[in-house]
Amino acid sequence: MSKNIESLIRPNIAALCPYSTARDEYQGNIGIFLDANESPYENGWNRYPDPHQKQLKSIISGIRGVPADNIFLGNGSDEAIDLIFRIFCIPGKDKALAISPSYGMYEVCAATNDVALEKVPLRKDFSLDTEALMDKAGANVKVIFLCSPNNPSGNAFPKEQLLEIAGRFDGIVVVDEAYIDYSSIPSLINDAVSEEYGNIIVLQTMSKARGMAALRLGMAFSSKRIISLMSMVKYPYNISKATQEIAAGILKRDISAQVKETIDERKRVARALEGIGCVRTVWPSEANFILVEVDDANERYGQLIEAGVIVRNRTKVAGCHNCLRISIGTKEENDRMLAILSGNEASFESSGRSAEICRKTRETDIRIRVNLDRNPQSPGGFGRVDTGLKFFDHMLDQIVHHGGISLDIRCMGDLEVDEHHTIEDVGLALGEAILKALGDKRGIGRYGFALPMDESRAIVLLDFGGRPELVWDVEFTREYVGDVPTEMFGHFFRSLSTAMKANLYVQARGENNHHIAESIFKAFARSIRQAVAMNAFEGELPSSKGIL
Numbered sequence: 001m002s003k004n005i006e007s008l009i010r011p012n013i014a015a016l017c018p019y020s021t022a023r024d025e026y027q028g029n030i031g032i033f034l035d036a037n038e039s040p041y042e043n044g045w046n047r048y049p050d051p052h053q054k055q056l057k058s059i060i061s062g063i064r065g066v067p068a069d070n071i072f073l074g075n076g077s078d079e080a081i082d083l084i085f086r087i088f089c090i091p092g093k094d095k096a097l098a099i100s101p102s103y104g105m106y107e108v109c110a111a112t113n114d115v116a117l118e119k120v121p122l123r124k125d126f127s128l129d130t131e132a133l134m135d136k137a138g139a140n141v142k143v144i145f146l147c148s149p150n151n152p153s154g155n156a157f158p159k160e161q162l163l164e165i166a167g168r169f170d171g172i173v174v175v176d177e178a179y180i181d182y183s184s185i186p187s188l189i190n191d192a193v194s195e196e197y198g199n200i201i202v203l204q205t206m207s208k209a210r211g212m213a214a215l216r217l218g219m220a221f222s223s224k225r226i227i228s229l230m231s232m233v234k235y236p237y238n239i240s241k242a243t244q245e246i247a248a249g250i251l252k253r254d255i256s257a258q259v260k261e262t263i264d265e266r267k268r269v270a271r272a273l274e275g276i277g278c279v280r281t282v283w284p285s286e287a288n289f290i291l292v293e294v295d296d297a298n299e300r301y302g303q304l305i306e307a308g309v310i311v312r313n314r315t316k317v318a319g320c321h322n323c324l325r326i327s328i329g330t331k332e333e334n335d336r337m338l339a340i341l342s343g344n345e346a347s348f349e350s351s352g353r354s355a356e357i358c359r360k361t362r363e364t365d366i367r368i369r370v371n372l373d374r375n376p377q378s379p380g381g382f383g384r385v386d387t388g389l390k391f392f393d394h395m396l397d398q399i400v401h402h403g404g405i406s407l408d409i410r411c412m413g414d415l416e417v418d419e420h421h422t423i424e425d426v427g428l429a430l431g432e433a434i435l436k437a438l439g440d441k442r443g444i445g446r447y448g449f450a451l452p453m454d455e456s457r458a459i460v461l462l463d464f465g466g467r468p469e470l471v472w473d474v475e476f477t478r479e480y481v482g483d484v485p486t487e488m489f490g491h492f493f494r495s496l497s498t499a500m501k502a503n504l505y506v507q508a509r510g511e512n513n514h515h516i517a518e519s520i521f522k523a524f525a526r527s528i529r530q531a532v533a534m535n536a537f538e539g540e541l542p543s544s545k546g547i548l
């Protein structure tokens, strides 16, 4: 039995005569276009985009198996949510209903449209009480928002339950399926487009499994009548040409392997979380995140932040006291998060010869901690390096692994300008930190030298003698290794030698530029290990001058 939608539509919307674009009136592709006041000078973007997104809709129609006339595309799902309020809810009079806890945008859109949003609490286990919902679905309630799988709880509601609600309710039932690709519970998309119900709107998005959050592209699937209302009320050119073209390209890729990997990781992470001491409850998830109840959400959140891992603290949300919402990342990212929560993350020990340097300029914001003495807890040295340059991080990691020293390097630099300031300033700050950690240099080896062999070879000679000097005899044959310009390696070691007042002689040759760089950093790490080693002179100053 199909619902009577007409009586639900706001009178001003029912009477609306939509803006007709130049592209609506003439639909051909060839000709001389003097109809839209565009610039005639071609630059790829000077013409208005297709207001109906025909090509993109036909691709989505193929993927989802529903006719293009049953598809609305918006600037994120958020546009669709806003339009639903504007089409069906008279401000200051009509109401909407949502479950709690759920997605925050329903409330924000309700408030901006001056529509009261009532909330029906989910049960303690986040299941949905149909009768409690229907009890509140009285007169003036025009729309019910259901989110399945639900954000932030992660559970999906049985399809029969959602259809029962759609059958019993005379208004619009929105089912937000942002996470449906990760769910084992089937979508309501076919019920939304069929004439059987007529009051279901299914929302999906390109922002999650499809990996296009930056493009802002949301989808609504519903009856032709509801889709035509949404298309009429939207801004004519709501989806840019860039978005339409890029999305069409990305939609050609098969995401099934990625989705499967995320689901497998979700299962692995859930099991691992259950074994961690501070974890109280791991809520079952049909999405790409897990809601986790911990002993103290604020403390665990802070602990993760301190280690550079950002999750969502939901402790203030109804029904989510002491809960963190954790997105499933790559295996490495998830392992990092698990190690920190389980307390297995080695921490930076500041006993021994250690120093911290914070250095903030207009170009870079750097915090470096150095410990020259090996920590018995992590004899390989504690290492955390994040400069925003992956290859540079990889090189600095060599200093930890082969130098036997602990480093905690974090730099936020103006990489949008270029790599220069980041690399040079990290060199200066690292040099300063090492010099400071060396203290009066009593008892150190002072000199270091090494000659490791890959297919490349590097010689690094080092003297903490107080005189900064760099001899750089290195030949790279490429402009870049990874994301680092090869010319910057010389700059890095010059900054370092200046700031740590050390004489550095660096010579390297090889075929592979990656190996040349790596062998320099390894050789440098080995020589610093020798030079900072204690007891070489049993507390004497290794200098005939009495000062270094």
Ligand SMILES: *Cc1c(COP(=O)(O)O)cnc(C)c1O
Pocket: 075, 076, 077, 078, 079, 103, 147, 151, 176, 178, 204, 205, 206, 207, 208, 213, 216, 217, 218
């Ligand atoms: C992430 C999310 C969306 C997606 O919003 P977009 O505006 O399409 O990025 C929609 N609904 C829920 C419940 C979400 O969590």
